[in-house]
Amino acid sequence: MSSENPKRAIFEQFAAVARTLGSAPRLELLELLAQIDRSVEELAGLSGLTIANSSQHLQQLRRAGLVEARRDGKRVIYGLADRDIIALLGALRRITERNVGAVETVLKRYFRERDSLEAVSRKELIRRMRAGLVTVIDTRPAEEFAAGHLPGALNLPLRQLKRRLRQLPPEQEIVAYCRGAYCVLSYEAVAELRKRGFKAFRLEDGYPEWRAAGLPVERSATA
Amino acid sequence: MSSENPKRAIFEQFAAVARTLGSAPRLELLELLAQIDRSVEELAGLSGLTIANSSQHLQQLRRAGLVEARRDGKRVIYGLADRDIIALLGALRRITERNVGAVETVLKRYFRERDSLEAVSRKELIRRMRAGLVTVIDTRPAEEFAAGHLPGALNLPLRQLKRRLRQLPPEQEIVAYCRGAYCVLSYEAVAELRKRGFKAFRLEDGYPEWRAAGLPVERSATA
DNA sequence: CAAACATTCAATTAGTTTCTTGAATGAGAA
DNA sequence: TTCTCATTCAAGAAACTAATTGAATGTTTG
Known part of the structure; x- marks a missing residue:
């Protein structure tokens, strides 16, 4: 992780963003935010995470530049930083679907028919x-x-x-x-x-x- | 990580793929493979990783469905599993560039002019x-x-x-x-x-x- | 100003991931 | 068969990450 190798340093930037995406709760938060901007409390409720935990995940997403926060009175409203993030999530989904049969399997198991x-x-x-x-x-x-x-x-x-x-x-x-x-x-x-x-x-x-x-x-x- | 919640289970699949991308050495290996299929030894040499370490990263990439391996005599040749992976890496790059000024900073620092x-x-x-x-x-x-x-x-x-x-x-x-x-x-x-x-x-x-x-x-x- | 409230911070614990080392496979050549 | 060589496996130490708890921050409202 030393920055002596500039190429590695650049890959490390990309990796940091990818690593931020590499967590189910955070992907769920992003999906919720793809809809509409929301407060921390709302996100916690919808995702089933505790408030503190949601807050921490949201801050990680913010550090990676994936979401943005603004204050609205007592609450802090989060939203996607960039419309392109939907495209990134879509690409991730496509690759996962194509390559990991397990996704479909899980779906099938749940929705029987x-x-x-x-x-x-x-x-x-x-x-x-x-x-x-x-x-x-x-x-x-x-x-x-x-x-x-x-x-x-x-x-x-x-x-x-x-x-x-x-x-x-x-x-x-x-x-x-x-x-x-x-x-x-x-x-x-x-x-x-x-x-x-x-x-x-x-x-x-x-x-x-x-x-x-x-x-x-x-x-x-x-x- | 219990699979009682099917939605979470699906996000976990996506997250696993994203997590695999979340490592600078693995992204570097993918970049090398985006060019041309290569053996483990070659990849280790080009990336500066030890052979054992390269091998382990490659196996993780394979488990995530991002690369495929075939045997050619004594060596094992790896290649991208899917041309779309280039698109995914591109999307990751675009978002990182847009959102993390540090990438450009690193580049600037290295290439002075x-x-x-x-x-x-x-x-x-x-x-x-x-x-x-x-x-x-x-x-x-x-x-x-x-x-x-x-x-x-x-x-x-x-x-x-x-x-x-x-x-x-x-x-x-x-x-x-x-x-x-x-x-x-x-x-x-x-x-x-x-x-x-x-x-x-x-x-x-x-x-x-x-x-x-x-x-x-x-x-x-x-x- | 003080109370109420949403969010964040800090510290702890448990669980993962990384890299290293040296040994084990398994294919081809002698 | 036996030797060689590329790759993989296995085990352990160090670094990192996640979730929990309770306290701290900073904003609105009375």
């Missing part, structure tokens, strides 16, 4: 949206929905799904999305809808990727 | 190549050059540079490239050429990125 894994690509979804063939539902909490969502999407958080089945067209195809490829909400929604006889699919990735691709989004009050 | 850092993009290089405005030199060792290089490039490894200055057109602009953005060879070549009065620039990135972008390459005997 292989069927519910069928995913629609963004491109395909856009085509079907244009043709008016599809109802798009956003399974994230109302707060995240309000901050931005796919055009024409219906906000249907998981907890409300059963109560609001009537609002869904029984004939039309339904595509559900959520925070990203491995956000469980949309998987669960699809499984539930299929059980009730709906033609439901999952969007291959989620809202952050949609927005990062420069596709149109809507902002609005909660549905 | 800020001037020699001026880089030409791939796109710009292609334009100038088409117009016949530029001499392209490849500063990598002959072996790597033979395995693939930019069309029309002249192989001029650093050690031969001084001896072969005559072969270079004194008027025309020269663009040097090597193994990637942080390969020191092309920096040194540019510094040397400028000292001698040539109009020399560095290609922003290197051969692996060129090839990964699907641009044409030549294979040939050593120049």
Whole structure:
């Protein structure tokens, strides 16, 4: 680690960033932040970490230049430092998927029915949206929905799904999305809808990727 | 790390891959492999690691699905498992550069003259190549050059540079490239050429990125 | 100013990772 | 078979990282 070798010193910089990504809790925090900026307390709650622990992970992410913090009254709000970080996470996901069969295995084990894994690509979804063939539902909490969502999407958080089945067209195809490829909400929604006889699919990735691709989004009050 | 939480289990898979990237020696090995497949001994020599240590790092890279090994007689030859890994390393580099000023600082400190850092993009290089405005030199060792290089490039490894200055057109602009953005060879070549009065620039990135972008390459005997 | 609150800091403990050394494989050559 | 050589394995010491706890900081509110 001595800086006598400049090449090694540069690799050490890259390694430090990669090392920061090399922790499940920190990746989870990044995924939460890919959605919307949030306070420490919120992040701790959503990730299941203690507040102190979250704070420490967040500071590491900040030291690596991956997130930024700003103060808002009593709270400190964190957010991604750079939209490109979503691309980096995507690349990491792709490589991991391709190379480590275990990821798929874990998914399969959890979601028993292989069927519910069928995913629609963004491109395909856009085509079907244009043709008016599809109802798009956003399974994230109302707060995240309000901050931005796919055009024409219906906000249907998981907890409300059963109560609001009537609002869904029984004939039309339904595509559900959520925070990203491995956000469980949309998987669960699809499984539930299929059980009730709906033609439901999952969007291959989620809202952050949609927005990062420069596709149109809507902002609005909660549905 | 119990797998009771499937979401966490998935993030743990991603984290394991990222953690494998989080080590300067391993990133250096990957950079060497981005060029051409190589034996353990060769990698150890080029990276300055002991053989046993290289072997262990390589096995970690293999476990993470980043490299693959095949046997060739007495030796084991390693290579990148997947061309996309170059993209991942590129994304990591971009984020690190943008967010950690230290990288540039280290570079600056080493290459004193800020001037020699001026880089030409791939796109710009292609334009100038088409117009016949530029001499392209490849500063990598002959072996790597033979395995693939930019069309029309002249192989001029650093050690031969001084001896072969005559072969270079004194008027025309020269663009040097090597193994990637942080390969020191092309920096040194540019510094040397400028000292001698040539109009020399560095290609922003290197051969692996060129090839990964699907641009044409030549294979040939050593120049 | 003092109380309440969100976040951060500091110190400890437990668990990983790194590099080194020397011995063990396993393939090819004699 | 036996020798040689490239690579891998195994074990141990040193350095680093994560999570926990309780105290400290700094902001808003009364």
